[in-house]
Amino acid sequence: MTDLSRKIAELSKRRGFYSQTAEAYGGVAGFQTFGPEGAELKRNIENSWRKKFSDSLGHREIEAPTIMPEAVFEASGHLDTFDDMIIKCPECGTSSRADHIAEDHTGIDEAEGLSIEKIEQLFEEHNLECPECGEGLAGEKVEDFNLMFGTSIGPGDSQKGFLRPETAQGIFAEFPRFKEYMRNELPFGITQIGKSYRNEISPRQGLVRVRELTQAELEHFIDPEEDKPPIEDVEDVELKLYSRQEQEKEDGKVRKMTVREAVDEEIVESGWIAYYLGLAKQWYDSIGVDMERFRFRQHQNDELSHYASDCWDAESKVDDKWIERTGFAYRGCYDLKKHHEHSEEDYTVFKEYDEPVEEEVTEASPDMGYLGPEYDDKAGKIADRIQEKAETDPEAFEETEIEVEVNGQKYSIPEDKCNFERKTVIRNGEHILPHVVEPSFGIDRIVYTVLAHSYGEDEVDNEKRKLLHLREEVAPTEVAVFPMMDKDGMGQKAEEVSERLRDAGFSVKYDDTGNIGKRYRRQDEVGTPYCVTIDYETLEDKPETVTIRDRDSTEQERVEIRGLEEELSSRL
Template sequence: MDKFTMINELARRRGFFWQSYEIYGGVSGFVTYGFLGARLKQNIENKLREIFVNKLGIMEIEAPIIAPSKVFEASGHVDHFKEPMVECQKCKRRFRADHLLQETAKLGEAEVEKLSLEELKEAIERHDVRCPECGGEFGEPKYFLTMFKTTIGPYSDAVGYGRPEAAQGIFVEFRRLYEMAREKLPFGVMQIGHALRNEISPRQGLIRLREFTIVDIEFFFDPEDPNCFLLKEVGDETLRLVLAESKLRGSEEIVEVTVKEALEKGYIKVPWQAAFMAIAKKLLTELGVPAEKQRFIEKLPWERAHYSLQSFDQEVYVDRWGWIEVSGHAYRTDYDLRQHMQFSGTDTRVFKEYEKPLVREKKVVKPLMAKLGPAFKGEAQKIAEMLSEVSPDEVEASFKEKGYFMLGKHKILPEHVEITTCKVEERGRRFIPHVVEPSFGSDRLVYVTLEYAYRVKDDRVVLSFPRDVAPIQIGVYPLVSKDGLPEKALQVYKMLVDEGFSVEYDEAGSIGRRYARADEAGIPLGITIDYKTLKDDTVTIRDRDTWRQVRNRIDALPELLHKYFRKKIDFEDLGTLVKE
């Protein structure tokens, strides 16, 4: 039995998570988190908040899950968020064609990502890929839009989509967020929330869900001033990179370089992206994943999302599935803000003042109102304002190539504008900020934390969670359920709860059984109230991982435990070691 199976069985039995809607047979791609799982997930997300919000000053917002179709038309998701699907001719089950080839024909991800529908069909036939459920043959591959579609309100033409990422809820609010950032770059915005992807055949538990929690951080900066103050802190951090050029050679050779070296050698294009990758590595290390079990793999051009100029996936090695993505790091340039500016007409540029004004000749697009008015009626003035700000070179190139220029949904013809040059005094420049995006899958972080915490000691399962994310911090146990020990234990329990700790009280069964249950739930410390407690007000404190015990006074516990869970002291500092 592999770890994936053991963890899923433990998760169901102890209430970390399980498949949703079990009484109706269950639905793939949906999970329900129980008490322990919900706490673990919340603690991991709070760790992200501590890093990005509390320490780096990134703003956190919360936007709706449903958005009108215009948002995703502008972002490109309606056109690009599609996956190749095949249907079994016999049992009618549907599967992702590329995943089938990876799983059954053992083709690499980079190899199948670039295949057209026709090439996918040929590969399926060549490798004799059959339905994993019934052995039937597959029909023609076709694309499937993996966004959940809905209607907003009672009108069927008011189409909306469940967001497949949290990023667009940030981009569409950029103007207001920029004001909140006091109109200064750089600044970042984070959103933690549910996202929806109508996966064709999710079969990997928490690793691939139809409804999941995503942590998207959009960091806005001036592309002409990409200096990153974080490099002082993380510049010497080592990253393990699998570069695109290696993948093109059919290799997944890992290059180990520092963040500074990766930037100097041009492996990573943007300093902010490199810095966030280093922070992501540190996060996973703190969640219990050793550095040698992590890597950042660069996506090839045809693997990248439509909005990205460069992307790295942070991957962690797990027992059943091998390397899985836990975070993505994309350089989104100005793609999203530019798209929303064109589609909505809202200016997403910012103004940066020069130290001294500059006088220079500038090529400009001059709107011709005599032509725009009859062509666009009431929208002419708005279009004229937008045209005066677009790149003349882009307009000229589009005229030359297509005979027109698309300004959002408006087709601009050469007769509508005049491209000319004039001398201007520039006090500053207007530009659309560029964006780097670190994006984490919260559910995947939960899974890898569970897998790397899972171990067996003396035939007992122990979940060795890092102390700052453990669902329950402390267990309180009377040695026996009599002689006033439960009453004293409940006093200690209440004191610790009042101090803000997450505490479990358990007096059922032998003390050994209670310790075993606590270890299986990943509770770092167990406090036992025994007969000595009634005499001198001291208790034993048991360590989950080593099973060692120390003893200390009850009134000393709050201060020491706060320090312990903030990682200011170690277990040995909690009291005097009890000799076995």
């Protein structure tokens, strides 16, 4: 572990942000339990996301189960392709991510998109070793490993299910319900915050690569021809973009430009993606991610998922490593098309034209009274083929015999048994598969970034101090209230003040344990912006007063107790 990540891990465990799950039983890799401070910080970040990406955009939030039947993941493609490359050490038995070993020792940045053969070749060429025991792994087999956790639903001959590897499928699979709810009106956005599960081969320490994670995903369903993003809302937001072209250069640079410039110069191909990059930049800034250690990186061609034409990641740096926090993908109609084909339901949206359109159509209604006796069990299939042919190749019906093929066998059907006709119909609209724009946020990694980027050390009264400069919006506690000592009525007064502040809507902690200096340090370490202290002067002063201490400057100011709510509001 590097320096900052080690400090964050230490502070997080000691102060109740997060720690490894089931440590009493030796711990389990890839699972972290959020303690009281961490759970509040995470909840605040989620609420802030909800406000920015759901409520204020008019999108609607849903909640789908974390277990879904196999068929959903067959359709989505996860069953076949949600894999990482694994290599097993013959000496110590450790399984490792083959692409990660390759990245760490060959100077290749992104090995995930390479083929198995290429990775095996790299192991040979570079004599790559087991990260646990140092055994040479050249010649060992690299295999695909599916990352989904399987389970069974119900007893006995039960149905196979999986814990969802992303929250998105819970939105896509229910699209027919949502489009009805939205009265078939595009565009609309559906959001979801919830747990996902990935059986990572080698989870990393802390919150960066975990097996149970929280995602905040937004699926924005649009009509690709009609719907344009409101770029003007974010056009002046400045982005730091690390484009594909720059990454390919020897001395590639991150370029600063506004959202508008990124769209005009076509650095970001999709206006929708550019729009969401702008919103995301604003949001990351607002929750206290350091913009000096933040950028958007475009996916290289070999990283691109087969469905996405342009993908960007929001990345932030902790110590010297850039880590992905959010993926922005223009997914086209890939997901809805898959579910439309695999399920029994209709995933299209009826798009009404401004004016009805006249259209010539060609169709056939084959004479089953003739086909049935003549072709027996093949009759239905033959009729289907004739109908298809009428739509796609109407000229064929100028002949006296129509040729169709069923299972490789050719059949000639007299034209007069096909009942072919051309007619004019009036269309009011058409069925289209909406396109999807998806910003997908990894909340655990964002919590980690906020902790790392707000971490600071300084010296107060010749004593070293650690603190978190958390923004008020996400800090677990806004105001801590202390009695100087819990005697002579100070404790009672402090409890009164806490109660009042809570009623006024502040998040408040009361603490009367230990000496006052230690209590300040404790609040500094969990990032509480202000401490209010009740002392002997409070009770003597007419009108009553308290001190407000600022976390970052440690300066204290005495203010009248009766205006305390207003005073804190003006600061927070």
